[in-house]
Amino acid sequence: MVRTRVAPSPTGYAHLGIVYQALFDFVFAHKYKGKFVLRIEDTDRSRFVEGAEEVIVESLKWANLLPDEGISKGGEYGPYRQSEKLELYQKHINELLKKGFAYHCFCTKERLDEMRKLKEQNHQAPKYDRTCLKLTDEEVKQNLAENISFVVRMKIPDNRIIVVDDAIAGKVEINSNELDDQVILKSDGYPTYHLAAVVDDYYMKITHIFRGTEWLPSTPKHILLWEYLGWQESMPKFAHLPLLLNSEGGGKLSKRQGHASVDYYRKEGFLPEAVVNYLANVVWNHPEGKEIFDAREFEKAFELEPFKVSVKSTGAKFDLAKLEWMNGEYIRKMSDSELTQRLQEFLIDHPAKGKIAPIVPLIKERIKKLSDFIPLTHFLFDDPEYEIEVFKKLKVENIKEVLGKVVEVLVGMKESWNAEKFEQSFRKLSEDLGIRSQDMFQLIRIAFSGQLVTPPLFDSMNIIGYNSSLERIKKVATSYPNFS
RNA sequence: GGCGCAUUAGUCAAGCGGUUAAGACGCUGCCUUCUCAUGGCAGAGUGAGGGGUUCAACUCCCCUAUGCGCUACCA
Numbered sequence: 001m002v003r004t005r006v007a008p009s010p011t012g013y014a015h016l017g018i019v020y021q022a023l024f025d026f027v028f029a030h031k032y033k034g035k036f037v038l039r040i041e042d043t044d045r046s047r048f049v050e051g052a053e054e055v056i057v058e059s060l061k062w063a064n065l066l067p068d069e070g071i072s073k074g075g076e077y078g079p080y081r082q083s084e085k086l087e088l089y090q091k092h093i094n095e096l097l098k099k100g101f102a103y104h105c106f107c108t109k110e111r112l113d114e115m116r117k118l119k120e121q122n123h124q125a126p127k128y129d130r131t132c133l134k135l136t137d138e139e140v141k142q143n144l145a146e147n148i149s150f151v152v153r154m155k156i157p158d159n160r161i162i163v164v165d166d167a168i169a170g171k172v173e174i175n176s177n178e179l180d181d182q183v184i185l186k187s188d189g190y191p192t193y194h195l196a197a198v199v200d201d202y203y204m205k206i207t208h209i210f211r212g213t214e215w216l217p218s219t220p221k222h223i224l225l226w227e228y229l230g231w232q233e234s235m236p237k238f239a240h241l242p243l244l245l246n247s248e249g250g251g252k253l254s255k256r257q258g259h260a261s262v263d264y265y266r267k268e269g270f271l272p273e274a275v276v277n278y279l280a281n282v283v284w285n286h287p288e289g290k291e292i293f294d295a296r297e298f299e300k301a302f303e304l305e306p307f308k309v310s311v312k313s314t315g316a317k318f319d320l321a322k323l324e325w326m327n328g329e330y331i332r333k334m335s336d337s338e339l340t341q342r343l344q345e346f347l348i349d350h351p352a353k354g355k356i357a358p359i360v361p362l363i364k365e366r367i368k369k370l371s372d373f374i375p376l377t378h379f380l381f382d383d384p385e386y387e388i389e390v391f392k393k394l395k396v397e398n399i400k401e402v403l404g405k406v407v408e409v410l411v412g413m414k415e416s417w418n419a420e421k422f423e424q425s426f427r428k429l430s431e432d433l434g435i436r437s438q439d440m441f442q443l444i445r446i447a448f449s450g451q452l453v454t455p456p457l458f459d460s461m462n463i464i465g466y467n468s469s470l471e472r473i474k475k476v477a478t479s480y481p482n483f484s
Numbered sequence: 485g486g487c488g489c490a491u492u493a494g495u496c497a498a499g500c501g502g503u504u505a506a507g508a509c510g511c512u513g514c515c516u517u518c519u520c521a522u523g524g525c526a527g528a529g530u531g532a533g534g535g536g537u538u539c540a541a542c543u544c545c546c547c548u549a550u551g552c553g554c555u556a557c558c559a
Binding site for chain 1: 485486487488489490491494495496497498506507508509510517518519520521522523551552553554555556557558559
């Protein structure tokens with residue numbers, strides 16, 4: 001059975017990459033009726049942040065990519081938190097030690113730094129020099145007895161070509177001479193990623209690993225570990241995903257970009273289905289050339305046997321503008337009632353939360369993100385603020401006088417307050433006064449809202465009602481050009 | 485520095501030895517229009533550079549350059 005996993009670290013913030021990876025895990029696992037697992041890689045105690053797990057789960061939940069098994073869900077292959085399985089890792093470390101595939105290293109940080117610096121000066125790879133590999137069993141025993149701080153390193157064989165058969169990149173050959181004797185057990189007793197991930201993937205019966213391409217160069221070490229532990233038969237297949245890159249300046253999509261966290265998208269009012277669509281679209285092209293498609297269609301990019309994922313292999317620059325366009329497409333595609341509901345969920349603390357239904361049709365084609373609703377419509381819920389500069393942008397000379405006429409017309413419309421009549425009346429008025437109808441409508445718009453841009457005038461006025469609309473304009477007509 | 489992966493417009497990209505080198509976002513202009521949007525139409529903009537192979541190369545090969553990744557007791 002297909003089993004995939006996403007394995008984030010609890011650093012207190014959910015990178016978009018988690019959703020991106022989970023998308024692959026989720027779609028692939030479900031296409032082949034498998035299971036998608038979430039486990040937490042909390043072996044780096046220095047970066048651990050309390051509550052970070054919830055952030056991750058919430059993010060996946062938001063994206064509709066919840067795992068079938070793991071943290072917050074349970075399952076028969078737990079625990080799903082690495083910090084709770086230290087004995088298991090220790091057991092296999094001992095096994096590797098015994099088989100001679102690993103060794104104790106007592107070198108201090110200072111010595112290692114010095115050694116690397118020297119090697120770099122001599123243009124050599126800054127690999128560990130294997131000083132401690134030469135230690136005799138007696139010496140090791142003695143050091144251990146003296147409680148000298150140590151790590152355990154895996155022993156990399158000399159001059160061996162290791163082939164990574166990747167579902168995206170194809171076959172990649174790496175010579176073991178390029179590899180360092182990787183630390184697999186840290187001095188604090190925690191394993192490093194390399195060992196922990198291999199052990200977990202084995203016990204959790206993971207069949208396919210989707211992870212960022214930054215892991216490709218260290219995959220040979222993992223393959224070696226699978227062999228050393230005698231598990232090569234159950235080694236998962238690999239698919240190294242193209243990285244999400246900053247749109248400017250290059251490099252991995254980073255914290256400092258602001259829009260690297262899942263939270264950003266949620267707060268800005270991006271729809272998870274649009275984000276997921278964009279993420280798939282940025283690395284994969286729909287065979288029919290479609291840009292808008294759901295996770296279900298993304299299944300087409302995956303094949304089980306032979307394992308193949310037909311996405312591009314190089315990094316993709318993240319284009320926020322295109323995501324915004326896509327989000328707008330999703331918004332326009334929704335029914336009014338659905339959008340109303342989404343907005344209500346989004347505008348939790350907004351005063352207008354309960355009264356947005358009639359406004360939705362007016363703004364649907366005018367917003368790209370749910371958050372755009374707020375600036376576009378706040379004049380409907382709050383008294384407008386007027387600035388003389390805004391009025392001055394109009395090509396109308398005697399504003400006060402014209403406004404007076406506008407009020408007159410409005411008062412006269414009391415009995416027949418409808419869109420058609422509204423428009424007709426003011427077109428006629430602008431003709432009578434010799435000003436362009438565009439300017440007439442802009443003047444009314446500003447007097448009514450204080451803004452140069454609003455949803456359609458009549459409909460907006462209708463939202464707050466005839467009397468209130470008239471009041472607003474009357475007030476401006478009398479006080480102009482002084483607003484207190 | 486070493487190793488790996490890559491290189492079609494600002495971005496995502498299709499095709500894959502013979503094409504007017506698709507399409508999308510963005511940009512510009514026009515139409516629709518009470519503003520803004522939406523919608524429609526049009527336009528500008530592309531195969532890194534150098535060598536080969538071939539009747540023919542964006543497409544195959546090599547080199548260089550460039551980009552990204554890795555080179556931690558971080559994942």
